[in-house]
Amino acid sequence: MTVWDTIELGSRIIEIISYTPEYHDQVLDVVKKAFFRYETVSIGSGVNESSEAQTEIAVLCSKVLEKSLVSIIARDKQLNKIVGVSINLLQQKSPNSERPTFFETFRDNCKNESSINLMNFMIETDNKIDIFEHFGVDSFIDIMYLGVLQDYGKLGIGFSLVKYSVESAKQLKQGNYVDKYLKCDQIPPQLIFAIWSARGSQAIVKFLKMSIWNTIKAKNSEIEIISYSPEYHEQVMEVIRKSFFRFETVSRSCQVDESVEGQKELELLCTEVLEKSSVSIIARDKNLNKIVGVAINVLQQKLLNSEGPTFFETFRDKCRNESSINLMNFMIAADSKVDVFEHFGVDSLVEIMFLAVLEDYGKLGIGFNLVKYSVELAKQLKQGKDVDKYLKSDQSQPKVVAALWSARQSQSIGAKLGFEVINEEPFSNYSFKGKSFAERVNDFTLMNQLAAIKI
Secondary structure, three states: OOEEEEEEEOOEEEEEEEOOHHHHHHHHHHHHHHHHHHOHHHHHOOHHHOHHHHHHHHHHHHHHHHHOOOOEEEEEOOOOEEEEEEEEEEEEOOOOOOOOOHHHHHHOOOOOHHHHHHHHHHHHHHOOOOHHHHHOOOEEEEEEEEEEOHHHOOOOHHHHHHHHHHHHHHHHHOOOOHHHHOOOOOOOOOOEEEOOOOHHHHHHHHHHOOOEEEEEEOOOOEEEEEEOOHHHHHHHHHHHHHHHHHHOHHHHHOOHHHOHHHHHHHHHHHHHHHHHOOOOEEEEEOOOOEEEEEEEEEEEEOOOOOOOOOHHHHHHOOOOOHHHHHHHHHHHHHHHOOOHHHHHOOOEEEEEEEEEEOHHHOOOOHHHHHHHHHHHHHHHHHOOOOHHHHOOOOOOOOOEEEEEEOOHHHHHHHHHOOOEEEEEEEHHHOEEOOEEHHHHHOOOOOEEEEEEEEO
């Protein structure tokens, strides 16, 4: 068994490993509980409601697992439990183009209309383009079914399953592990193919092309400034917990630092932003593969209906904890002091929402670099570069980067990078439970800044 990666999620350790037959039944259980129940085509074909269809498709999965040894699975190490699967099939060009394909042969053995319909979808979609001819190859890996148990969602497991499906294919192409994973009549793959039927899997493709923006040389390590990818979701949340919630001015003023419930609600905001926008920048200790700093950025677009609620207002209205509600009210009020869209005459901007660096990694210029490359990413998007990678089809290219600077350090960073302060006000203007923010942080000279830079 090859262990491709280990994801540490607090007390959980998730191993990304090559499939082995001892996990056959658990793999099928994940397919039943995740793929059949929630995947778009399974629902569209009624497989989610048909036990007979599920049994037939499970037989297909078993045949693929026997035929090809290139599937990748995720295991909760403590529980020895399979929690995610990428069932991959090695496809080879047939010398006889008139012979039925593997999927056609299987479809013809199905009896249930839902499983037949699902197979027809796969066959028809595959037939839109002859992948062998298009890329001039004779062998590829087809990521056939990708599924993660619901309790293990939002942890970057799906991303890692795809990432290491690609990596294993690369290794095989280079001649590594051939005896272990290929049969004597199988040719090493030259590419990876998949039908992405959900936004989550479609987003994975973008994140696989991770951008490294800069590398900071530190004493005992190198700090990479990179674009956010879902595999680091939990680590990003950990930085927010350990740094932003504990030390940031408004978090302390609203007592988010003392409220577990408030923190959980704001973590949901971070998760929504990371799913909604692909423009966040993070800092990684390369030696430890550890996230040590984050700029959680949200792409904001001018509302067509000026009376409609903003993204932050919509989220605030879902909160129940007084600390998180008060923090959101502060953000909404501070943002509303100046209409940044009107001020700059733009319809789209990137807002640096939460900026944080772990305490042990302070004074290394990480915060500066997180902001600098948030601006650089926005500039590239404005210029039309990597738009397909970072923006969804309904998102406009940003023309401005905006931020609320609530600390002297972030204000200094903004000034160095050329941000324009378009509104400034004392923290004594805001209060929580009868005490002003200035009183709560014992700083009566600190100002809050709404700042922006046109790119």
